Amino acid sequence: MSEPxxxxxxxxxxxxxxxxxxxxxxxxxxxxxxxxxxWYDLRRRPLFWISLALVVLVVLIAxxxxxxxxxxxxxxxxxxxxxxxxxxxxxxxxxxxRDVYARTIYGARASVVVGVFAVAFxxxxxxVVGILAGYFGGWVDSLFSRIxxxxxxxxxxxxxxxxxFTFVGSAVNPSKTKIIFLVILAIVVLTWPGYAxxxxxxxxxxxxxxxxxxxxxxxxxxxxxxxxxxxxxCVAPLIVLATINVGAYIGAEATLSFLGVGLRPPVxxxxxxxxxxxxYIRVAAHAVLFPAIFLSVTVLSFVMLGDxxxxxxxxxxx
Amino acid sequence: xGRYTLRRLLQLVPVLLGTTFLIYWMxxxxxxxxxxxxxxxxxxxxxxxxxAREKFNLNDPLLVQYAKFMGGMVQGNFGETxxxxxxxxxxxxxxxxxxxLAIVALVLEALIGLGAGVLTxxxxxxxxxxxxxxxxxxxxxxxIFVSGFLAQFLFGVxxxxxxxxxxxxxxxxELLLPGFILATASIAYVARLTxxxxxxxxxADYVRTATAKGLTRSRVVGVHLLRNSLIPVVTFLGADLGxxxxxxxxxxxxxxxxxxxxxxxxxxxxHESSTVVPLVTFLVLVYLLMTLFVDLFYAVLDPRxxxx
Amino acid sequence: xxxVLTSGRSAGPDAPAGDHLLAVDDLRVEFxxxxxxxxxxxxxxxxxxxxxxxxxxxxxxxxxxxxxxxxMGIIDSPPGFVTGGExxxxxxxxxxxxxxxxxxxxxxxxxMVFQDALSALNPVFTVGFQIGEQFRKRRGMSRANAQKKxxxxxxxxxxxxxxxxxxxxxxxxxxxxxxxxxxxxxxxxDPEVLIADEPTTALDVTVxxxxxxxxxxxxxxxxxxxxxxxxxxxxxxxVADRIAVMxxxxxxxxxxxxxxxxxxxHPYTRALLESIPRVDLKGQDLNTIxxxxxxxxxxxxxxxxxxxxxxxxxxxxxxxxxxxxxxTGTRASACHxxxxxxxxx
Numbered sequence: 001m002s003e004p005x006x007x008x009x010x011x012x013x014x015x016x017x018x019x020x021x022x023x024x025x026x027x028x029x030x031x032x033x034x035x036x037x038x039w040y041d042l043r044r045r046p047l048f049w050i051s052l053a054l055v056v057l058v059v060l061i062a063x064x065x066x067x068x069x070x071x072x073x074x075x076x077x078x079x080x081x082x083x084x085x086x087x088x089x090x091x092x093x094x095x096x097x098r099d100v101y102a103r104t105i106y107g108a109r110a111s112v113v114v115g116v117f118a119v120a121f122x123x124x125x126x127x128v129v130g131i132l133a134g135y136f137g138g139w140v141d142s143l144f145s146r147i148x149x150x151x152x153x154x155x156x157x158x159x160x161x162x163x164x165f166t167f168v169g170s171a172v173n174p175s176k177t178k179i180i181f182l183v184i185l186a187i188v189v190l191t192w193p194g195y196a197x198x199x200x201x202x203x204x205x206x207x208x209x210x211x212x213x214x215x216x217x218x219x220x221x222x223x224x225x226x227x228x229x230x231x232x233x234c235v236a237p238l239i240v241l242a243t244i245n246v247g248a249y250i251g252a253e254a255t256l257s258f259l260g261v262g263l264r265p266p267v268x269x270x271x272x273x274x275x276x277x278x279x280y281i282r283v284a285a286h287a288v289l290f291p292a293i294f295l296s297v298t299v300l301s302f303v304m305l306g307d308x309x310x311x312x313x314x315x316x317x318x
Numbered sequence: 319x320g321r322y323t324l325r326r327l328l329q330l331v332p333v334l335l336g337t338t339f340l341i342y343w344m345x346x347x348x349x350x351x352x353x354x355x356x357x358x359x360x361x362x363x364x365x366x367x368x369x370a371r372e373k374f375n376l377n378d379p380l381l382v383q384y385a386k387f388m389g390g391m392v393q394g395n396f397g398e399t400x401x402x403x404x405x406x407x408x409x410x411x412x413x414x415x416x417x418x419l420a421i422v423a424l425v426l427e428a429l430i431g432l433g434a435g436v437l438t439x440x441x442x443x444x445x446x447x448x449x450x451x452x453x454x455x456x457x458x459x460x461x462i463f464v465s466g467f468l469a470q471f472l473f474g475v476x477x478x479x480x481x482x483x484x485x486x487x488x489x490x491x492e493l494l495l496p497g498f499i500l501a502t503a504s505i506a507y508v509a510r511l512t513x514x515x516x517x518x519x520x521x522a523d524y525v526r527t528a529t530a531k532g533l534t535r536s537r538v539v540g541v542h543l544l545r546n547s548l549i550p551v552v553t554f555l556g557a558d559l560g561x562x563x564x565x566x567x568x569x570x571x572x573x574x575x576x577x578x579x580x581x582x583x584x585x586x587x588x589h590e591s592s593t594v595v596p597l598v599t600f601l602v603l604v605y606l607l608m609t610l611f612v613d614l615f616y617a618v619l620d621p622r623x624x625x626x
Numbered sequence: 627x628x629x630v631l632t633s634g635r636s637a638g639p640d641a642p643a644g645d646h647l648l649a650v651d652d653l654r655v656e657f658x659x660x661x662x663x664x665x666x667x668x669x670x671x672x673x674x675x676x677x678x679x680x681x682x683x684x685x686x687x688x689x690x691x692x693x694x695x696x697x698m699g700i701i702d703s704p705p706g707f708v709t710g711g712e713x714x715x716x717x718x719x720x721x722x723x724x725x726x727x728x729x730x731x732x733x734x735x736x737x738m739v740f741q742d743a744l745s746a747l748n749p750v751f752t753v754g755f756q757i758g759e760q761f762r763k764r765r766g767m768s769r770a771n772a773q774k775k776x777x778x779x780x781x782x783x784x785x786x787x788x789x790x791x792x793x794x795x796x797x798x799x800x801x802x803x804x805x806x807x808x809x810x811x812x813x814x815x816d817p818e819v820l821i822a823d824e825p826t827t828a829l830d831v832t833v834x835x836x837x838x839x840x841x842x843x844x845x846x847x848x849x850x851x852x853x854x855x856x857x858x859x860x861x862x863x864x865v866a867d868r869i870a871v872m873x874x875x876x877x878x879x880x881x882x883x884x885x886x887x888x889x890x891x892h893p894y895t896r897a898l899l900e901s902i903p904r905v906d907l908k909g910q911d912l913n914t915i916x917x918x919x920x921x922x923x924x925x926x927x928x929x930x931x932x933x934x935x936x937x938x939x940x941x942x943x944x945x946x947x948x949x950x951x952x953x954t955g956t957r958a959s960a961c962h963x964x965x966x967x968x969x970x971x
Contacts, residue, residue, distance in 0.1 A: 047452075149329075150336035155564040155605050158598050161586060162344045165594060251461040255568060258463045260587050274463070281471060292464045300459035307455060523745040529700050530740075531760060531811070532732030545750055621795045622749055 034236070034313065041312040048308040054301035061105055062112035071102035073268055082284040092286040094277055103268055104291050110180060110269035111298065115250040118187040119242050125188060126195030127238075131226055133196065134203025145200075148193035156252065157259075159190045164261035176267050183262050187249055198241060202234035240310040247302030254295055270295040322617050322624060330610050335388075337606065341599055342384050405596035408581060416577030418490065419570070420562040422497030427504040428555055432548075434505075435512020439547070440539065442517055450513070454506035462565075466499045466572040483574035496573040500566055504558050511554055515547040522546070549619045553612055560608025564601040645717050646673035647851050648697070648736065648819045653711035655689075655696055655875075657922075658704060664922040666692050668875040669711070671950065674819060674851040679842070681854045681862040681883075683898075684872035687919045690855045693872075694821045698738050699728050715819075733760060737817035741824040743804035747796040753780070753807050754792035760814035779810035783840060802833035806840065813844065819851040820844075826861060838865050859902055863887060868956070871895050874920050874930035877950055881957045891959040891968045893937045929962070937963055 042048050061068055077097035085092040091100035133144040151159075163186045206212060206229065215225050256262025257271030264272060270291040277287040434454075438447045473495060474482030484492045519525065520543065528538045563578070570576075571583030578597055585593035617623045655667035667689045674680040684690045695701045697713055699720065713720045715735060720728060740746040748756060757779055758772035767775070773792065780788035783806040796804055805825060812820060822841060826834040842865050845852045856862060862869060862883070869886045871879045871894065879892040890896045900913045917934035920926055926933055932943040942962055950960040953968060961967065 146332055146336070149333050150340060153333045153337050153606055153609070154340065154602060155561060157567060158564050158601055158605075161567075161582075161594065162341055162598055165586065247459060251459070254461050255463055258461075259567065259571075259583070274467075278467065281467065282475065285471070288467065292467070296460045296464055299461065300456065303459045304455055523740060523742065524748040526700055527740060527746045527808075528748070530698050530732055530738045532729050532734060532815075533759070533763060534729065537763065542748055542751075546748070549750075620750060622797050 038309070038312040042308060045308050045312070047304055048312075051301040051304035051308060054297065055305055058108060058112060058298045058301065062108040065105045065109060069099075069102045069105045071099045073098060073102040073106040074266075075099070082280065082287070084284075085286055091290040092284070094273070094284065094287040095280055100273075100287050100290055103273055104270070104294050107268045107270045107273055107291060108294070108298075110263060110267050111250045111253060111271070111295070114180060114184055114187070114253045114263075114269075115246040115302070118184045118191075118249045119246050121184065122188045122192045122245075123195050123238065123242055126192035127199050129192070130196035130199030131203055131230070134200040135207065135222065135226060135230070141200075144196070148196050151190060152193040152197075154190060156190050157255070160186050160252070160256055161259065161261055163189065164256065179263055179267050183253055183256065186256075187252060191245070191249075194245075195238065195241065198237050199234050202237070203230050206230045206233050236313050240306050240313065243306030243309060244303050245306075247299040247306070250295070250302070251299045323614055326610060326613050330606065334603070334606055337602055338388060338599060339384055341595070341602065342387055343380070405593065408593070409578060409597065409600055412576060412578040412581050415575060416563055416566055416570070416579060419493050419497055419500065419566055419575060419577060420559055422490065422493045423501035423504065423562050424555065424559055426498055427501040427508050427558070430501075431505045431508025432512055432551065434509040435551070436516060436544070438509070439513040439516025440520070442513075450509060454509050457502045457506035460502070462499060462502065462568045463572060465502055466496075466569055469495055469499050470572055484576075486576055493575075496569050496575060499572075500562060500569040504562070508551060508554065512547070512551050515550050516543065519543055519547045549616070552619060553616050556612035556615055557609055560605040564605050646714075647675045647716065648853075649673040649712075649714045650693065650697065651712040651714060653693060653696060653713065654709045655692055655701065655706060656709050657706050659923075662923040665925055666706070666875050666922055667696065668925070670872070670875070670877055672870045672877060672880065674853050676818065676851050677845070677849045678867045679845060679852040679854055679865055681856060681866035681869045682872060683856060683859065683862060683869055685857055685919055687874075687922065688872040689875040690857075690872050691823050694738065694823050694853065694855055697736060697821065698732060733764065733812070733817065734815045735817060736819040736821065737812040737815070738821045738823065739805075739808050739812045739825050742828050743801070743808045744796060746808060747804065747811075749796055752793050752795055753799070753811075757792075757807070757811045757814055760811065764815055775814070776810075779814060780807070782813075782844075783807070783810045785810075801829050802836060805829065805833075805837055809837075809840065809844070813848070816848070817850065819853065821853045821855070823855045824857070825854075827856070827858070834861060841865065859898060871898070874925055875922070876930065876960060877958075878931065878960045879958065880950070881959075885957055889968060891953060891957065891964045892961045893935045893967070894931050896967070897936070929960075937961075937967070939963070 075098060077093070080089075080093040080097040081095055083089070083093045083097075089099050089101060091104060094100055094103070129144050129148070133141040164182065203226075209229075212225060212229050215229055253262055253269065254271030254274065257264065257269060258275045258278070260275065262271055263269045265276070273291040274288050274295070277284060281288050434450045438450045441447065470482050473479045480495055481492060484496065524546075525538060525543055528542045529535075533542075566575075566577060566579035567583050568579075570578075570580035574580065578601065582594060582597045582601075585597070650670055650672050653667050653670045654665075657664040657666050670689065670693050672680060672682070682690045682693070692701065692706070696708055697720070701708070708721060711721075715731065720731065723731075747753070754773055754776045757776040758767075758769070761767040761772035761775050762769065777788045777792050780792060785791055785803055785806055791799075796807070799807060805828075809822075809825075820841075825841065826837050829837065838861060841852065841854070844850070854862065854866060866883045868880065868882050870877050871886075871892065873894050879886070879890065879895045881891070886895065887899065890899055894915075897913070897915045901915060903912060915934055920930055920933070926944070928942070928944040928946055929935070929948050932938050935943065938944075939962070946962070948960045948962045948964075950958050951964065952958045953964060957968075959967075
């Protein structure tokens with residue numbers, strides 16, 4: 001019988017000029033740029049709104065835990081050890097009789113702080129390196145790229161184990177801030193090359209663009225060229241990477257805590273909670289389940305958000 | 319092709335040296351007492367410290383230390399564990415199991431990931447596409463230890479379909495569930511990568527040419543489109559084998575698998591750095607070598623690379 | 627009925643009038659986009675017979691490539707849809723054929739050569755594989771024989787050391803060589819009609835001339851019908867027998883090459899010819915056509931060229947669409963004042 005036509009599957013490209021001319025014209029003959037196009041697409045994705053709402057919620061919980069619970073997360077009542085969920089304690093109690101709901105709420109802060117700050121510092125550091133390498137080229141580029149390769153070549157979990165393991169041993173009773181700082185540092189040290197590469201490649205491709213040559217011919221200083229002409233090009237992929245990585249780092253922190261090299265008491269985080277109670281999963285599943293759900297949903301919403309933004313910015317997937 | 323191989327090899331060497339040096343430096347030369355935590359939870363006895371200083375050349379300058387460390391490693395001497403066994407023996411015993419696990423994960427991710435990716439890449443809208451997109455997001459987002467626990471709890475304890483932990487011989491059947499858990503994030507990546515690659519290549523000019531030649535749809539898609547689209551996917555799969563072996567720590571830990579990762583897991587919890595360091599170093603080396611092989615394989619797949 | 631399409635060479639000048647080898651008749655194509663419906667082809671009619679070269683001339687967005695793709699049946703659908711007209715090959719309407727019959731005609735009855743050979747050829751297969759594919763899959767030849775035929779074809783398009791180069795990949799050829807490879811590939815199954823979509827636009831001027839000569843020679847040897855799509859007036863003059871000028875998805879003028887160049891009968895054609903820089907008019911301002919090609923989502927009422935036309939006369943030009951009217955002989959023009967323009971020469 002007649003085979004299903006290739007026309008149906010949208011495999012074969014048609015007249016790009018015609019469709020492009022039509023699309024580029026926009027409504028009412030106003031040309032559409034990348035960002036307004038992306039926003040138009042993003043507005044209409046339900047996943048974008050859902051994930052945005054969740055992210056905002058999580059950030060609120062992290063910033064203002066008092067709004068969501070009045071119970072002290074560290075108050076331990078051994079008589080209630082491992083009690084299940086009830087009307088007074090929605091998520092039940094953990095091994096030491098602490099309220100799991102309160103701990104879950106307060107636990108958001110450490111996780112979110114690690115995620116956000118790690119991304120911020122890694123972007124900053126990786127960005128600077130990437131710009132320098134891309135703009136100046138030559139031996140500067142080679143050097144930075146080699147160094148980046150070394151860190152890039154180190155698998156994250158293994159590198160984090162080495163880095164944090166030594167600190168686990170050497171510090172006897174570290175403060176909460178110090179622990180969080182160390183975990184953030186470990187993540188930044190191991191992941192900055194990812195950001196550097198993106199920025200470097202955008203800078204490299206934009207460097208030879210005519211408008212950059214024109215700016216140089218007009219005598220613009222390198223800093224001006226970098227900030228006004230080169231950086232804007234890399235914003236789009238960076239936003240996507242950063243958003244997704246916040247989620248990834250929150251998950252990474254939890255994994256490291258689970259392994260025993262990440263955050264640990266007295267810091268409260270979802271990873272710590274799961275790690276503490278993992279051996280008691282059969283008798284107190286609630287103490288592991290609820291932080292796990294919160295963790296997964298948080299990571300998911302950041303990843304979904306980043307993914308929605310990426311799909312909106314990428315014209316090729318339409 | 320020969321020149322390309324040589325170049326990749328040369329590029330590998332500084333990365334290899336740099337990474338191992340970094341590891342060495344992180345373990346032994348970071349500020350603080352290098353022996354804190356090396357003997358479990360108690361402080362190390364003086365005799366041990368003196369003997370270790372001598373053994374690990376800590377009285378030599380850093381670069382000499384590192385050179386001796388590398389020298390030893392090349393000869394297969396990865397050091398000794400706390401119990402006195404040669405680290406290399408520990409590795410040799412554990413590695414076949416980890417390889418088995420990694421292979422199971424790789425096969426699963428290839429089958430499921432490629433299948434989902436090809437199906438949705440060809441037809442980029444519709445129920446199946448949304449389903450795949452959403453489920454891949456889920457797979458990427460949920461941390462391995464969460465899904466691992468969940469799977470172990472549901473399938474092993476509550477429903478009793480499989481053993482909650484893996485026995486010592488680690489037969490293939492018992493490795494299916496842990497292998498799947500290990501592969502979850504990779505399945506998601508492969509599916510998305512395949513989907514994107516096929517979607518991008520569908521609009522390529524050579525696809526239009528193939529159709530204009532009058533070839534059947536199955537040939538245009540199955541030969542011309544796929545051959546190009548799968549290049550990045552196959553490269554990813556190859557690189558992933560090394561990553562899987564390194565990342566199996568959590569999975570092997572949860573399911574109690576006696577592979578390299580599981581041993582590492584227990585050693586970390588027990589603060590045994592004399593075990594941790596050699597194992598981590600070994601895994602990193604494996605990963606780096608795998609990426610080298612994958613780069614070379616890429617040249618086989620894509621003729622344009624060969625002549626660079 | 628099906629056999630008639632692929633066997634026998636018919637519809638030469640002695641065929642019954644109107645039964646051309648390939649005839650596009652009042653074709654209409656639209657692209658349905660998010661911002662509206664773009665009317666890309668609005669009633670295009672042209673034909674080509676064996677042994678002649680028809681040049682289709684137009685700017686970007688005029689619809690010349692889309693027409694060719696409609697003939698081949700490779701328009702991306704959605705968003706493109708053929709909404710009217712016929713495309714007759716040996717008298718039979720291709721648009722009404724089932725998909726597999728249509729596929730059989732591709733490469734065998736009608737073949738196409740594309741603009742950018744580097745992206746149009748598959749980068750991961752050798753040229754021998756890609757050319758030989760036609761023989762292996764469509765003619766059932768063995769691998770060895772297909773390879774031999776590929777070498778013959780490469781020789782025919784004058785690629786030196788064909789036997790060695792058949793094992794090379796597309797990126798190992800220069801631009802002009804690559805285009806020859808594409809031409810060789812398109813002629814593998816001995817098509818009766820060859821459509822060349824801007825075959826030389828991506829090449830240097832000297833190479834352009836060589837490729838054009840090659841196309842002309844091959845067309846002569848095989849008595850093919852050649853449809854040459856281009857925006858370059860210079861390229862066309864040497865090679866074409868007849869020219870169809872397109873604007874906003876319509877043919878605005880059709881004539882044989884001498885008549886067109888000597889005495890264009892449409893303001894657009896006239897303006898195009900006048901805009902060619904001329905050595906003997908050095909020092910004067912270049913002539914341009916004011917304005918831009920129309921937005922295909924909102925084609926102007928009446929004659930689509932009227933906003934830019936120097937000969938424009940309201941109200942007729944902005945309200946009535948001028949049909950493509952025959953003038954003398956085989957000439958036709960879509961202008962309300964075509965006769966006046968003709969006499970002026």
